[in-house]
Amino acid sequence: MKKLLIPALAALIAGCASKVPEAAFGAAPLEGPPPLTVVFADSSANSPDTWLWDFGDGDTSSIQNPTHVYDSTGSYDVTLIVANSFGADTLTRASYITVGELGYEKVEASGITLEWRVDGTNLDIRLFAPTRGWVAVGFDPTTSMKDANFIIGYVQGSDVFISDQYGNSNFSHEPDADAQGSNNITSKQGQETGTGTRISFTIPLDSGDPRDRALVAGQTYKVLLAYGPDNADEFTTKHATKTSVNIKI
Ligand code: HEM
Numbered sequence: 001m002k003k004l005l006i007p008a009l010a011a012l013i014a015g016c017a018s019k020v021p022e023a024a025f026g027a028a029p030l031e032g033p034p035p036l037t038v039v040f041a042d043s044s045a046n047s048p049d050t051w052l053w054d055f056g057d058g059d060t061s062s063i064q065n066p067t068h069v070y071d072s073t074g075s076y077d078v079t080l081i082v083a084n085s086f087g088a089d090t091l092t093r094a095s096y097i098t099v100g101e102l103g104y105e106k107v108e109a110s111g112i113t114l115e116w117r118v119d120g121t122n123l124d125i126r127l128f129a130p131t132r133g134w135v136a137v138g139f140d141p142t143t144s145m146k147d148a149n150f151i152i153g154y155v156q157g158s159d160v161f162i163s164d165q166y167g168n169s170n171f172s173h174e175p176d177a178d179a180q181g182s183n184n185i186t187s188k189q190g191q192e193t194g195t196g197t198r199i200s201f202t203i204p205l206d207s208g209d210p211r212d213r214a215l216v217a218g219q220t221y222k223v224l225l226a227y228g229p230d231n232a233d234e235f236t237t238k239h240a241t242k243t244s245v246n247i248k249i
Contacts, residue, residue: 143170
């Protein structure tokens, strides 16, 4: 009886605590723009008492639940080595953390491509249309073109012209700066390609300008899209093509 009990007890004890650990972990967030602060959480089994993390960017830590900041864009493998007096175990999660620039959302309508992303309190826009004339976007009209926050641009040689305007009637627009408003566009860029015109710019979500529509991240808005004929390197010729989309900002 005694002979049987002792090995059975030993096996039971071994089954509980006397085991090599099994490495397991999670982290949050798994992706985002740099600098990305990631909190790692150990969930290894069998009571490890040492931890060695390799974050994949040259840094390591021996804390059980470390926080690590990734400064550079890239995809990172994360390795955790856990150990106790019975042995060690290693888990590598390949390409576990992705550090990248903020992605753009995209919609295409009538040959026009609109891309946008919210960056803090700003809205970054990229607009492409198949014309060598003007291209434009108009946020949140009340009726037809009225009250929309228009941004209209064209490219002439190496010069980029982008104007902050608003819909002053159902069928017309004028520069914000002509009325009580002002120009609120930053970081203007543009180029004419073989297939059309591309402009990119940044506007505040809420400029405070009475001639701009205040936009709230997460809300859905009607957005007007249009472009002028090939020779319309100015802001006044009527559209060759117009359309509208609803987008969630
Ligand atoms: C440059 C001077 C412009 C003139 C003279 C003009 C004129 C008009 C007119 C007369 C209409 C009524 C429908 C039609 O006749 O086609 C209209 C509608 C429209 N316009 Fe313009 N427009 C101009 C600029 C723009 C710009 C810059 C945009 C930029 C996105 C735009 C987008 C639209 C859209 C989407 C509609 C349809 C609106 C709706 O019915 O919901 N327009 N425009």
